[in-house]
Amino acid sequence: MKPYRELNHEELKKEYAAVRAEYDALKAQGLALDMSRGKPGKAQLDLVSDMLTVLQSPEDCRDGKMDVRNYGELAGIPSARALFADILGCRPEECFIGGSASLQLMYDLIAKAYTHGLLHSEQPWCRLEKVRWLCPAPGYDRHFRVTETFGFELITVPMTPEGPDMDCVEELVKDPAVKGIWCVPKYSNPDGIIYSEETVRRLASLKPAAPDFALMWDNAYCVHEFFGEFVPFDDILTLCREAGNPDMVYEFASTSKITFPGAGISVMAASEANQKYLQKLIGCQIISYDKVNQLRHVRYLKDKAHTLELMKKHAAILGPKFAAVLDALEAEIAPLGIAHWQKPKGGYFVSLFTMPGLATRTLALCKEAGVTMTGPGATYPYGKDPEDSNIRIAPSLPPADELAAATKVFCKALRLATLEQMLADK
Amino acid sequence: MKPYRELNHEELKKEYAAVRAEYDALKAQGLALDMSRGKPGKAQLDLVSDMLTVLQSPEDCRDGKMDVRNYGELAGIPSARALFADILGCRPEECFIGGSASLQLMYDLIAKAYTHGLLHSEQPWCRLEKVRWLCPAPGYDRHFRVTETFGFELITVPMTPEGPDMDCVEELVKDPAVKGIWCVPKYSNPDGIIYSEETVRRLASLKPAAPDFALMWDNAYCVHEFFGEFVPFDDILTLCREAGNPDMVYEFASTSKITFPGAGISVMAASEANQKYLQKLIGCQIISYDKVNQLRHVRYLKDKAHTLELMKKHAAILGPKFAAVLDALEAEIAPLGIAHWQKPKGGYFVSLFTMPGLATRTLALCKEAGVTMTGPGATYPYGKDPEDSNIRIAPSLPPADELAAATKVFCKALRLATLEQMLADK
Numbered sequence: 001m002k003p004y005r006e007l008n009h010e011e012l013k014k015e016y017a018a019v020r021a022e023y024d025a026l027k028a029q030g031l032a033l034d035m036s037r038g039k040p041g042k043a044q045l046d047l048v049s050d051m052l053t054v055l056q057s058p059e060d061c062r063d064g065k066m067d068v069r070n071y072g073e074l075a076g077i078p079s080a081r082a083l084f085a086d087i088l089g090c091r092p093e094e095c096f097i098g099g100s101a102s103l104q105l106m107y108d109l110i111a112k113a114y115t116h117g118l119l120h121s122e123q124p125w126c127r128l129e130k131v132r133w134l135c136p137a138p139g140y141d142r143h144f145r146v147t148e149t150f151g152f153e154l155i156t157v158p159m160t161p162e163g164p165d166m167d168c169v170e171e172l173v174k175d176p177a178v179k180g181i182w183c184v185p186k187y188s189n190p191d192g193i194i195y196s197e198e199t200v201r202r203l204a205s206l207k208p209a210a211p212d213f214a215l216m217w218d219n220a221y222c223v224h225e226f227f228g229e230f231v232p233f234d235d236i237l238t239l240c241r242e243a244g245n246p247d248m249v250y251e252f253a254s255t256s257k258i259t260f261p262g263a264g265i266s267v268m269a270a271s272e273a274n275q276k277y278l279q280k281l282i283g284c285q286i287i288s289y290d291k292v293n294q295l296r297h298v299r300y301l302k303d304k305a306h307t308l309e310l311m312k313k314h315a316a317i318l319g320p321k322f323a324a325v326l327d328a329l330e331a332e333i334a335p336l337g338i339a340h341w342q343k344p345k346g347g348y349f350v351s352l353f354t355m356p357g358l359a360t361r362t363l364a365l366c367k368e369a370g371v372t373m374t375g376p377g378a379t380y381p382y383g384k385d386p387e388d389s390n391i392r393i394a395p396s397l398p399p400a401d402e403l404a405a406a407t408k409v410f411c412k413a414l415r416l417a418t419l420e421q422m423l424a425d426k
Numbered sequence: 427m428k429p430y431r432e433l434n435h436e437e438l439k440k441e442y443a444a445v446r447a448e449y450d451a452l453k454a455q456g457l458a459l460d461m462s463r464g465k466p467g468k469a470q471l472d473l474v475s476d477m478l479t480v481l482q483s484p485e486d487c488r489d490g491k492m493d494v495r496n497y498g499e500l501a502g503i504p505s506a507r508a509l510f511a512d513i514l515g516c517r518p519e520e521c522f523i524g525g526s527a528s529l530q531l532m533y534d535l536i537a538k539a540y541t542h543g544l545l546h547s548e549q550p551w552c553r554l555e556k557v558r559w560l561c562p563a564p565g566y567d568r569h570f571r572v573t574e575t576f577g578f579e580l581i582t583v584p585m586t587p588e589g590p591d592m593d594c595v596e597e598l599v600k601d602p603a604v605k606g607i608w609c610v611p612k613y614s615n616p617d618g619i620i621y622s623e624e625t626v627r628r629l630a631s632l633k634p635a636a637p638d639f640a641l642m643w644d645n646a647y648c649v650h651e652f653f654g655e656f657v658p659f660d661d662i663l664t665l666c667r668e669a670g671n672p673d674m675v676y677e678f679a680s681t682s683k684i685t686f687p688g689a690g691i692s693v694m695a696a697s698e699a700n701q702k703y704l705q706k707l708i709g710c711q712i713i714s715y716d717k718v719n720q721l722r723h724v725r726y727l728k729d730k731a732h733t734l735e736l737m738k739k740h741a742a743i744l745g746p747k748f749a750a751v752l753d754a755l756e757a758e759i760a761p762l763g764i765a766h767w768q769k770p771k772g773g774y775f776v777s778l779f780t781m782p783g784l785a786t787r788t789l790a791l792c793k794e795a796g797v798t799m800t801g802p803g804a805t806y807p808y809g810k811d812p813e814d815s816n817i818r819i820a821p822s823l824p825p826a827d828e829l830a831a832a833t834k835v836f837c838k839a840l841r842l843a844t845l846e847q848m849l850a851d852k
Contacts (some may be wrong), residue, residue: 069686107711126552260495263718285533292689
């Protein structure tokens with residue numbers, strides 16, 4: 001197979017006819033496949049069924065002296081705070097335990113910055129003329145939407161294979177209207193990039209003009225390897241403290257992709273000064289998140305080491321799915337020179353870049369053939385990919401056979417879209 | 427026993443000495459008792475232990491076609507929406523299911539009014555010069571604190587035995603800055619008053635100047651009788667719709683005092699137009715609340731009729747506790763003519779009014795003798811009881827023997843505080 005750019009017009013036309021025929025044949029199968037979101041598959045959910053019955057009696061529902069069934073303990077039960085501290089490398093006192101969605105903790109933090117201000121805010125952000133926010137992109141659509149819904153101006157920061165472009169970030173934070181940045185430091189959504197040590201150090205050492213700049217550290221995939229061994233990471237709270245920025249960082253994680261996506265627990269880790277300030281505000285909002293479910297998780301997951309054992313079982317299910325996608329891309333697309341992508345070893349996505357202007361058309365062709373993918377532009381602020389090039393592939397949900405079929409459709413759609421454009425250009 | 431007002435100075439001094447001796451004897455016991463919050467006691471929590479294991483396998487975790495373990499279904503699982511619709515008398519489509527705290531749903535609604543505005547808002551409330559809020563008092567401290575934390579001006583509305591003083595409410599809502607009211611329509615916190623049919627009708631028919639006025643209908647004790655039969659109530663959403671106010675009302679309830687206070691589920695019922703508007707905003711905040719716990723509740727509670735059976739069991743535990751308090755007040759305090767109180771048949775509190783200026787002193791004397799009660803003023807906006815008279819008694823948590831001891835302390839403290847003042851006045 002030759003790279004498409006080396007084909008002449010006749011060869012391109014011939015290739016187009018061949019790919020079109022293959023695509024039409026797949027389309028005729030009337031598929032209905034979903035690779036749109038990072039949803040774990042049924043086999044992964046079944047892994048953790050024992051958690052359902054880990055608490056059976058009133059006696060089981062005690063965490064030390066506390067009866068977790070009753071009201072109280074705003075920040076979460078001590079053992080759950082200790083569990084997340086173990087996983088993240090921070091201190092239990094720095095952990096606030098939330099409900100099934102870390103997204104809610106992130107949203108609520110931004111909401112409180114907007115309505116009340118953060119610890120070092122001069123005033124609530126709703127009183128400011130303008131709030132700007134840094135969005136390394138491609139990134140996570142739900143992050144971008146949180147800051148968009150509060151009317152912040154989203155500023156795209158390019159991603160590099162080492163993480164956000166730090167020269168760019170360091171320049172932008174000189175603007176006092178820039179109030180924060182979204183980061184997914186390990187297996188970034190969607191590229192699957194692990195921020196380099198240098199990038200993490202520079203982020204922890206930022207000197208933003210805004211005294212209440214928020215480093216939103218969404219460690220969503222902190223223990224989520226699907227190929228190879230666990231990759232350790234430094235505690236960002238410690239790094240920020242050592243760099244003289246103890247209150248700048250808010251770290252988030254959850255068990256959504258460890259136990260049940262629809263019934264996990266989450267954490268916001270932040271300095272004790274931040275915890276004190278925020279818990280006073282959060283105390284007006286809730287009495288505590290679900291403490292019985294916190295204890296269920298503690299009894300089931302036990303500690304970091306035991307959690308990593310469970311993650312190996314997830315990897316045994318997820319690894320082959322990612323391999324199927326990456327192998328198909330390597331075999332069918334790589335030789336054609338029409339796209340590039342990272343080869344992640346963890347996280348939930350493969351992020352592919354088409355030639356400029358082809359993401360929308362590729363995804364439309366996928367849809368036409370019954371394969372739903374994340375919509376075009378979703379990985380960029382305001383849902384607008386300036387190059388119309390990035391496509392997020394989420395291989396976790398479909399069973400192996402469906403995944404193979406969906407990937408086949410995707411490869412044909414990508415080739416077809418590329419050929420259409422090349423033929424139109426000639 | 428004669429009413430204190432009929433005693434002469436010498437008799438008062440004698441009575442003081444006698445009560446002081448009794449109080450000192452109780453104090454010497456070194457008690458550490460808590461009647462401060464409406465927390466269910468251990469026996470109530472033990473009632474529902476079977477819920478812990480009602481879901482055991484992957485197959486158990488399906489609600490119709492939906493796997494509740496995975497992401498999705500923002501408004502909650504259909505069967506949970508149907509359960510609350512059955513209990514509240516509204517439609518399933520009008521129910522949004524939350525986590526363990528209905529307080530969070532209330533807070534989040536007010537927060538969204540503040541940051542984004544409600545369905546009929548002309549602008550977000552954070553853009554307004556002034557927001558005023560009606561607080562029938564005595565009322566629930568956590569309600570008042572939600573509206574206080576957003577800087578609203580809290581306006582006290584007197585409570586009558588029929589509910590909020592409606593002449594007052596109807597007058598106040600003519601002010602377009604008045605944006606809402608807190609209501610606990612059944613067994614109001616703390617008085618235990620059931621709003622009369624007339625009061626409910628007038629509330630549903632309000633014609634507020636503000637187009638986005640919010641009738642916050644916290645039906646926290648909707649099935650929470652502890653004496654006698656279930657008292658039915660009309661669906662407030664229907665009443666508001668019929669009165670031409672379909673989008674004015676937001677109703678809240680939870681299972682906090684049905685199953686586990688620390689691990690229940692909650693609901694916000696509102697018109698379908700409100701649901702559509704709000705879910706678009708809530709969709710930026712969460713993916714869904716814990717759906718496994720929603721299904722646990724559905725399987726365990728089944729429906730309204732079955733829930734009412736469970737409430738009978740709670741009543742069997744709570745009824746004697748309330749009887750102990752009410753009987754002690756009747757026997758020891760009523761003849762003295764030094765306080766008055768409602769005699770509720772449901773809810774979680776007894777609300778007592780001392781002679782003006784004595785609540786703080788009475789509670790200090792309680793504390794000195796090792797009995798913690800809700801702090802003085804807690805039932806009024808800004809924590810300030812203008813008469814320093816209302817005391818909220820929460821008999822649910824202590825076991826029977828502790829409750830008897832605590833009530834004894836309370837009665838002595840109340841008598842002592844009253845005598846101190848009467849002697850000082852003479």
